[in-house]
Amino acid sequence: MNLLDLDARGLADFFAGIGEKPFRARQVLRWIHQRGEHDFEVMSDLARSLRENLAGKAFVQVPQVISDNTSTDGTRKWLLDVGASAIEAVFIPETNRGTLCISSQAGCTLACGFCSTGKQGFNRNLRTSEIIGQLWLANRFLGATPRGERVISNVVMMGMGEPLLNYEAVVPALNLMLDDNAYGLSRRRVTLSTSGIVPMMDRLRDECPVALAVSLHAPNDSLRDRLMPINRKYPLKELLGACRRYLDRAPRDFVTFEYVMLDGLNDSAEHAQQLIEIAGEVSCKINLIPFNPFPDSEFKRSSSEVIRRFSDTLNAAGVTTTTRKTRGDDIDAACGQLAGRIVDRTRRTIRLARVEA
Ligand code: SAH
Ligand code: SF4
Secondary structure (H helix, E strand, O other): OEHHHOOHHHHHHHHHHOOOOOOHHHHHHHHHHHOOOOOHHHOOOOOHHHHHHHHHHOEOOOOEEEEEEEOOOOOEEEEEEEOOEEEEEEEEEOOOOEEEEOOOEEEOOOOOOOOHHHHHOEEEEOOHHHHHHHHHHHHHHHOEOOOOOEOOOEEEEOOOOOHHHOHHHHHHHHHHHHOOOOOOOOHHHEEEEEOOOHHHHHHHHHHOOOEEEEEOOOOOHHHHHHHOHHHHOOOHHHHHHHHHHHHOOOOOOOEEEEEEEEOOOOOOHHHHHHHHHHHHHOOEEEEEEEOOOOOOOOOOEOOHHHHHHHHHHHHHOOOOEEEOOOOOHHHOOOOOOOOOEOOOOOOHHHHHHHHHO
8 A cells, every 4th residue: 555645534544454553643644744754664763563564565655756857947847757647746936935736637638728738638547646746756855944944835736637527536635735744734825726627616615625726717608618628517607606605615715716818819808807797706816827838739828918908907996816927938837838748548549530630
């Protein structure tokens, strides 16, 4: 058993199953996640018999690092081997915080046209160990600040994949991020971004309400249908309903709406007005993301002038709006550029057909 697949409860159950005292699990949790240890032999305050029992029945294993690149702006990206495919995790240092952006799936089934991950197709869901393993690895690489503080103060599930379509593996990983015996982050500092999987938003609200970001990207159904195919299944009205229900339990009193700025597509004055109406229905903040290009992307980024005007219109109407800084684009680590190396298992035939055509 890979102990990185288990949150505190899972680990206690595992301990009971191998005839050990469940409360010992807490000690092991601290060794693994707080001290970044994988070798049971080093866990000196555990009884020898427990260490031997663990060595025979368990291990701590994270994905292999394939590459490790640092951008001129300090953003750092790791490419990690998860079998046939490879996934990416990105660390973004800022003045007052350090944010780790992690992946939940190898690829994505949802195929939003403006997203490099979506364009790649889908390989498989990541295991809990592969999700929390990204944080475990980044922590080991980054260490602590000179004052002994954690370098990673925030985690965002905004990497590759749709986290709410890998719910069963994502929630134990979230639990570990929040657990005082593991990473001890507050719910406000852990953000899950979803394209809007309505029923799973309700489950997350009931079971593990972390801060929520929703990829909106269009203020009406006809445009959102075009940009994000998932809208045909969960249209705006249902999505906004789920956001309102989420707010009852959310750690912040707003939902963040992400809105990628696509030249000539979703960036007009009329779109801004429609967005203002939506903001009237759900307590929210809007985060504008200048589109980041990738090979074969058929969209263009709105000009900075248009983005500024769009943002000003929203702010003037009382809708708090920020524009995300593009970070790490020289190492293809910016939002939507994460491609990893996906061996597609869903659309391979389509892609082959395209190549032949
Ligand atoms: N699947 C989830 C989380 C991962 S995407 C989701 O869609 O929310 C993280 C954010 O980057 C999303 O808001 C996504 O829409 C946005 N994004 C995708 N492609 C982009 C691109 N090329 N440029 C800018 N943002 C992009
Ligand atoms: Fe998947 Fe999110 Fe990319 Fe859409 S934007 S394809 S949901 S990862």
